[in-house]
Amino acid sequence: QSALTQPRSVSGSPGQSVTISCTGTSGDVAGYIYVSWYQHHPGKAPQLIIYDVSQRPSGVPHRFSGSKSGNTASLTISGLQAEDEADYYCCSYAGSYTLVFGGGTKLTVL
Amino acid sequence: QLQLQESGPGLVKPSETLSLTCTVSGGSITSSSYYWGWIRQPPGKGLEWIGTIYYSESTYYNPSLKSRVNISLDTSKSQFSLKLSSVTAADTAVYYCARLMAGRAARPKNFDYWGQGTLVTVSS
Numbered sequence: 001q002s003a004l005t006q007p008r009s010v011s012g013s014p015g016q017s018v019t020i021s022c023t024g025t026s027g028d029v030a031g032y033i034y035v036s037w038y039q040h041h042p043g044k045a046p047q048l049i050i051y052d053v054s055q056r057p058s059g060v061p062h063r064f065s066g067s068k069s070g071n072t073a074s075l076t077i078s079g080l081q082a083e084d085e086a087d088y089y090c091c092s093y094a095g096s097y098t099l100v101f102g103g104g105t106k107l108t109v110l
Numbered sequence: 111q112l113q114l115q116e117s118g119p120g121l122v123k124p125s126e127t128l129s130l131t132c133t134v135s136g137g138s139i140t141s142s143s144y145y146w147g148w149i150r151q152p153p154g155k156g157l158e159w160i161g162t163i164y165y166s167e168s169t170y171y172n173p174s175l176k177s178r179v180n181i182s183l184d185t186s187k188s189q190f191s192l193k194l195s196s197v198t199a200a201d202t203a204v205y206y207c208a209r210l211m212a213g214r215a216a217r218p219k220n221f222d223y224w225g226q227g228t229l230v231t232v233s234s
Contacts, residue, residue, distance in 0.1 A: 001173050003156070034213055036220035038157075045206065045224035046157070052219065089157050093217055097162070097170040101149075104156035
């Protein structure tokens, strides 16, 4: 079970859009709809922002959206705001009731 | 509002067993709609799934940790616990407990509530 592959860092200016990719295999991302994304501000608990590939929990701004194509899932943040600066992690069901996280992506708002 | 709180020693000696407990309040720990899990984050590194337990007490572990991990449920106290044996410095991390939603076929699908995390350092 290998970690899903995410870019180590991405950046964007306020108001712009950024996309974070999460690449797995047929045994995880490509095989199931259970891909989720978490926002993690250091020192705080991670927060669920996307589940089931593209669903937003109540209270999460519409600026956050998710999608999937084949073995790659993506998180897009539009209209970047300063408070979006955080670490972002994808997570996928990986069969046999196991889960796997991505390595994490640090988003910098310039 | 569901709340989870980790508790346990912040310092563990090498080769000993790390033991943490997660106390759940504001919700039922016996619902078939949820799993309960442990995740860790070593300093400067990403999140790692450790394992999960279902209300039926079925357990599922990260293959890389499976030989050293045990997760148990105490419904009378609304708690679930983690034991990680034979620890080394590589097990130093912030440990989080969390609730997972169950999807079709009772597959665990996403974490929706997290504890604040507790730092456990492995050192003599």
